[in-house]
Amino acid sequence: MLDPFAGSGTVLLEGEACWVDTVGVESHPFVARVAKAKLSWHASHREFLNYALAILSRAKRMTGITDGYPKLIEKCFASDSLRKLDTLKRAWEEENDGLPFSELTWLALASILRECSTAGTAPWQYVLPRKTKARTVDPYEAFEAKVILMSSDMSMRRLRSLSKRARLLQEDARSCPSLPDAWADLVITSPPYANNYDYADATRLEMSFFGEVRNWGDLQDAVRRHLIRACTQHVAELNGKTNKMLSDPLLEPIREEMAKVCTLLEAEREHHGGKKPYHTMIAAYFGDMARVWVELRRVTARGALVCFVVGDSAPYGIYVPVDRWIGELALAAGFKSFSFEKLRSRNVKWKNRKHRVPLHEGCLWVEG
Ligand SMILES: C[S@@+](CC[C@H](N)C(=O)[O-])C[C@H]1O[C@@H](n2cnc3c(N)ncnc32)[C@H](O)[C@@H]1O
Structure with missing residues (x-):
């Protein structure tokens, strides 16, 4: 097929x-990377969770830097959120080897950006920096929730005994x-x-x-x-x-x-x-x-x-x-x-x- x-x-x-x-x-380079990461569902869900939570712990010990981001990013995040997202990104980069756990962690981080943004966004929608939303999610909480969700999804897919074809x-x-x-x-x-x-x-x-x-x-x-x-x-x-x-x-x-x-x-x-x-x-x-x-x-x-x-x-x-x-x-x-x-x-x-x-x-x- x-x-x-x-x-x-x-x-x-x-x-x-x-x-x-x-x-x-x-x-589309970004979308292709998302699809490739999703095809890593068969990696061990427990090991993935440990890997991603270790990145979260490392991020929490780092100091976030908000300088140097494009204007759109400055407009879309409160500075405290951006600082936390920056620590997550840098903690992920330190371990990034392009292999499944690191790609899945990249996917988790990419997929929480809209929830954490103050801008008007929804999945697959254009970003509307001038439209603000009242409720945003704390990046560390969003990241933890996302990797737990992904790990449990991976374990359920395994039960469906999917092939790797x-x-x-x-x-x-x-x-x-x-x-x-x-x-x-x-x-x-x-x-x-x-x-x-x-x-x-x-x-x-x-x-x-x-x-x-x-x-x-x-x-x-x-x-x-x-x-x-x-x-x-x-x-x-x-x-x-x-x-x-x-x-x-x-x-x-x-x-x-x-x-x-x-x-x-x-x-x-x-x-x-x-x-x-x-x-x-x-x-x-x-x-x-x-x-x-x-x-x-x-x-x-x-x-x-x-x-x-x-x-x-x-x-x-x-x-x-x-x-x-x-x-x-x-x-x-x-x-x-x-x-x-x-x-x-x-x-x-x-x-x-x-x-x-x-x-x-x-x-x-x-x-x-
Ligand atoms: C309607 S979406 C497909 C959605 C898909 N069924 C899914 O579940 O995510 C169309 C996709 O075609 C991709 N696309 C556009 N031009 C393309 C091209 N020349 N070659 C391959 N993919 C392309 C877009 O990036 C987009 O991801």
């Missing part, structure tokens, strides 16, 4: 539970040279949607804390260039190249329809303050997805079954039939058929709606 957009590894862990050889591909490749789904031809029989994945969600910005808090990026601008080079272009921030410099992108031979089966939608989007943006280049984003997104299908054709066996969990979108209220276009691109790459199984409706509640186009989400089944 293959998950070309493995994220934090849900499909990989389920593959292990089913004793299926499973490979995940994830190109999943691995994660930090590669790009548009080209994954480590995967042999015709390797996968089954592909299960949830790709980025064409809905302007920025996976790079979504991890800015964590990457800033660990010193992997200093500012918003660093995200382009450190993260976005590895990702499917699914947000307007990613295509800012391509504005004006939309027609050139539409002439990509791989887009042939959907070019005419796409060109019409892109023209509407380009005209519509003039009526909106943000003037977002959705027309460029849509052209880039489907160009990237076309490449993904060519690569998926290479790495899947004849007769393979593919499931893409995907949703359609309507930027500025202009409908983009994402699942059908992705299906057409799959056929162009050499798959035999596609069908869409709707799982739920989206954008049908009246509150907070930017437009009233009903949307859906479901499984795009591709065979061949």
Whole structure:
């Protein structure tokens, strides 16, 4: 089984539970590290707990330093919390050997940052430094609770006698040279949607804390260039190249329809303050997805079954039939058929709606 957009590894862990050889591909460096750490679940949960609690004890004996962190981090934490988080980070760094216990401890520390922050955050959400929340958690308490939770989760997974057959490749789904031809029989994945969600910005808090990026601008080079272009921030410099992108031979089966939608989007943006280049984003997104299908054709066996969990979108209220276009691109790459199984409706509640186009989400089944 293959998950070309493995994220934090849900499909990989389920593959292990089913004793299926499973490979995940994830190109976001931070997210790939999360998935790899989760695959270390089979390390001894008791030894992990002792290791992590020893790091906590060492941290408590250290003096935290708050200088030198990026501005975002200064804005998101009270100084006492940041001092404690800094001691945890430095205590972890002293022992860091890249092996499972140290990676799991890194994961525990990464995963408490939002709970300890005064900024408006939730898992996978962009950080809102100007929005503050009343309740934050003490970093030492949060860290202790997290490693206890992880250790108990690891012990329960062991009871389910999972195999150790999943691995994660930090590669790009548009080209994954480590995967042999015709390797996968089954592909299960949830790709980025064409809905302007920025996976790079979504991890800015964590990457800033660990010193992997200093500012918003660093995200382009450190993260976005590895990702499917699914947000307007990613295509800012391509504005004006939309027609050139539409002439990509791989887009042939959907070019005419796409060109019409892109023209509407380009005209519509003039009526909106943000003037977002959705027309460029849509052209880039489907160009990237076309490449993904060519690569998926290479790495899947004849007769393979593919499931893409995907949703359609309507930027500025202009409908983009994402699942059908992705299906057409799959056929162009050499798959035999596609069908869409709707799982739920989206954008049908009246509150907070930017437009009233009903949307859906479901499984795009591709065979061949
Ligand atoms: C909807 S999420 C997948 C979530 C996943 N099912 C999970 O359980 O965490 C899509 C993922 O695709 C990743 N991604 C985006 N572009 C990629 C690319 N070119 N190659 C591989 N992964 C990519 C994103 O970083 C994100 O983690």
